[in-house]
Amino acid sequence: MKRKIAVILAADIAGYSRLIAEDEEETLRRFETYRTVFAEFVERGGGRIFNTAGDAILAEFESAVEAVRAAVDVQESLRARNLAYPPSRHMNFRIGITIGDVVERENGDLLGDGVNVAARLESVAPPGGVCISRSVHEAVASKMDLTFADAGPQTLKNIPERIHAYTLALDEPPSAHGQGDDADGEITPASSARAPADRNSRLVTAGLAVLGLAVVGAYAYEYTPRSVLEGVGLVATEPEANEGPSPATTQVAAAEEPEPDTPTEPATPSPAPARTEEQATSIERNVEDAIATLDGNAGPTRTPPTPLASRYVLTRQWKDCQESTDADVALNACKGLIDTAGFTPDDQAIIHYKYARALRDKGEPAQAIEHYRRSIELKPAADTYQHRAIAHYDQGDYLEAVADFDEALKLKPQSAEALNNRAWTYYKAGDADRALEDANRAIQFDGSKAYIWDTRAHILEELGKTPEAIRDYRKALQLDAGYTSSRDGLRRLGAPP
Structure with a gap:
């Protein structure tokens, strides 16, 4: 066994006993899903889960900032998933975080004051919220755009010294009967006393x-x-x-x-009339x-x-899913929205489409293909077929790529992009004749894109039509002087730009 200082995160589900009593099978199924989401955020923050007894989750991090960020991301993602259920069936984690001395056993489990304090701080957190110790607050206060409420010194069960705590209620859910119960039947203490005011x-x-x-x-x-x-x-x-x-x-x-x-x-509302005393x-x-x-x-x-x-x-996740150029942010946001209640099938088609785009950007074409499939099932669209074709192309599956480009062209017959992409796929598959047919049609519909002329130049070069290939490479460079592929093509053929 070795001793070390670590950032410890402890979490459990508020009212877990009640949820189990009402519907054991559904609660256990959802808990496994939520625990998987939890584990993904912990891993992303460089942490590891070292214990999962009952409904509890214990994790360690090297960084307090990463621990708090993981906690916030977990709560936001799970809150969106809860929208699919009535308030009485919401599954809300409470999370406690501290920095403390721990002992690591040979099996990777951790013991010691750090673990005990984190577990007790978790009981102070509001359902769906986070509670941190003063040491964590000092480490993250100037580095994260979060506002913690000072809960003051807390007397925690089996902890001899009072622990100064800070709470973060990200979006505190309405209380339901029994929601504040611990798994062992204890009542959750208030996160902080409310000062009287006039x-x-x-x-x-x-x-x-x-x-x-x-x-x-x-x-x-x-x-x-x-x-x-x-x-x-x-x-x-x-x-x-x-x-x-x-x-x-x-x-x-x-x-x-x-x-x-x-x-x-x-619509812009009309100016409100003067209010009567009764209205006031x-x-x-x-x-x-x-x-x-x-x-x-x-x-x-x-x-x-x-x-x-x-x-x-929910709205923040929708915005990130739609607009973020960071693949990790888009991946997380879209994943949290999949199958969430309140979205139409058309909305879900967009979510799966965006999620698949993020997966492909992360180098996971096989998973991307699955979510493109789900998007197409909800609402077939030419762009979705095109992007699934590109994912097939990434895997070297040219036949499947061509099949999806075919479907895209059925929906948008004059799409120069789809024709160009299918031409390039035929070219890579060794079918230069079909490739040339598509490249000719692509230029017919849109001759303003350098990459389309470059595609046809490669095909002509493959067919041994050197003068025509040189002409097309030069045309591409006229449209885009920095197009490296065409410049390299002319160099291969020994022709000046």
């Missing part, structure tokens, strides 16, 4: 909360598909038909991103209802505020 200051706080919800609502409207906006009452009219993955300029060597699906802008009283009562809900004191006659903030994670 009525006016509470109204100001609630007003700021309402303003915050308005900002989140605007963000949600801009980036969430209409199908999801409809579900939270942000769109009153019937959503327009989704166009599916937007057209992309696709080459075998490279492909541009299609435009993301954009919801229709809401009603508004004040609604603010008080919001206060009571935030305090957990909402009575049976109170109506909780619309939970727009709970959509923040």
Whole structure:
């Protein structure tokens, strides 16, 4: 056994006993899925899971920043998955993180104060949130754009000294009966005591909360598909038909991103008339209802505020899935949205398409092909067929690539990109005659692209038609003087540019 200092992350599921009692099979199935997602984020952060007893997960990291980042990513991803279930069936992890002294056993398991403190801090975290020790807070406070609430010194079970804790409620879910129960039946302590305040200051706080919800609502409207906006009452009219993955300029060597699906802008509201005293009283009562809900004191006659903030994670993931140029970010965001409730089949077609693009960018064409298939099943699109063909090409499966280019051309018969790509695939497969037919048609439809002239030049060179090949290489360089492939072709043929 060896002793070392490590960053320890401990997690378990709030209300796990209740979830098991209500539906054991479904709970166990989902837990395995969630644990797999958890493990992926831990590994991505350079950590490792060293114990998974019951519903608990224990992991170690070398970096406090990576541990906190993994915790936040886990909570955001799982929160999006929870949207597919009613609130009473949400599976929310609580996560505790500390830096401490541990002993590593021969089997890789860790023991010691660091593990014990992390496990107890986890019980202080709100469901769906994170609780960290002061040592972790000092390590990450200036490096991460997160705001932790100071929960003060905490008396933790079987820990002799009080531990100063900080909590992060990423998007605290509404409490359900029994959701605060530990697996062993203990009640979760409050994350921090709420200081008393006079009525006016509470109204100001609630007003700021309402303003915050308005900002989140605007963000949600801009980036969430209409199908999801409809579900939270942000769109009153019937959503327009989704166009599916937007057209992309696709080459075998490279492909541009299609435009993301954009919801229709809401109509500008007319100026509100002056409010009567009765209306003003009603508004004040609604603010008080919001206060009571935030305090957990909402009575049976109170109506909780619309939970727009709970959509923040979903809209952020949709935006990252659609727009991120970082393959890792897009991969994570799209994965968290797959099969999430609230999206139409057309939305899911886009999500699978984007996820497949990210997988191919990460050098995983086989997995990309599977998600292109799922996208096509939901909504066939020429661009999806083209990109699946490119993934087949990456694997050297030219016959399957040609078959998918055929399908793309059925949907877009005059696509110069698809014709060029099929021509190049025929060329690589040794069928220069068919390749030349496609290259000629591609130039007929769009003779403004250097890469199309370069494709035909390679084919002509293969067929021994040197003068014609030189002509096409030079044409490509006229369109793009920096096109290296054409410059190399002229060099091979001993011709000047």
